[in-house]
Amino acid sequence: MQESLFISRVQFVEHGQMMEDLKKGNLFATIVWITKSQLLKTTYNKEEIRMSIFNDQLTxxxxxxxxxxxxxxxxxxxxxxxxxxxxxxxxxxxxxxxxxxxxxxxxxxxxxxxxxxxxxxx
The missing domain is CATH 1.10.10 (Arc Repressor Mutant, subunit A)
Known part of the structure; x- marks a missing residue:
């Protein structure tokens, strides 16, 4: 579920749409500055994604x-x-x-x- 949510958030950014929760800096905000070409050249393993999500979540x-x-x-x-x-x-x-x-x-x-x-x- 989180992985598909991650992909859909990236697609929104690729199309130039700024979602309100991305502006507020919650857990997917770090992906905002990745362009479509950078995304295509970059591969993420599941552990990197989990670590990125963990680092941005707050208690x-x-x-x-x-x-x-x-x-x-x-x-x-x-x-x-x-x-x-x-x-x-x-x-x-x-x-x-x-x-x-x-x-x-x-x-x-x-x-x-x-x-x-x-x-x-x-």
């Missing part, structure tokens, strides 16, 4: 962390780990572990010791 807590960070980034400030604990109701260790994972997956970047959201949710 509810990951989404909440990104939302708080992005909202604060817009205001020009960075929330502390203590503030995230207070707002989200989770332990500092759990939040730090998730933030580290989001950094690894390139959702967040560290600039001068501050967390900056680089892949926007909204």
């Amino acid at each position: 509810d807590l990951e989404r909440k962390i990104l939302t708080v960070l992005q909202h604060n980034n817009k205001k020009g400030r960075i929330p502390s780990l203590t503030e995230l604990q207070f707002r989200l109701g989770h332990s500092g260790d759990e939040i730090q572990e998730i933030v580290n994972d989001l950094i690894e997956r390139r959702w967040i970047e560290v600039e001068d010791g501050e967390w900056i959201v680089i892949r926007k949710l909204f």
Whole structure:
């Protein structure tokens, strides 16, 4: 089912149509910039597709962390780990572990010791 959905989303992009969920950056947004000729030259095995989908999916807590960070980034400030604990109701260790994972997956970047959201949710 997911593989056929993946193919249909690629076909929409090939025909130049911009779907609302692609604009919002959810799990198939990374395919937007692949042109038809690149797609024909490129082959993906199932594991690469699964990994790509996994890297773009977010849990509810990951989404909440990104939302708080992005909202604060817009205001020009960075929330502390203590503030995230207070707002989200989770332990500092759990939040730090998730933030580290989001950094690894390139959702967040560290600039001068501050967390900056680089892949926007909204």
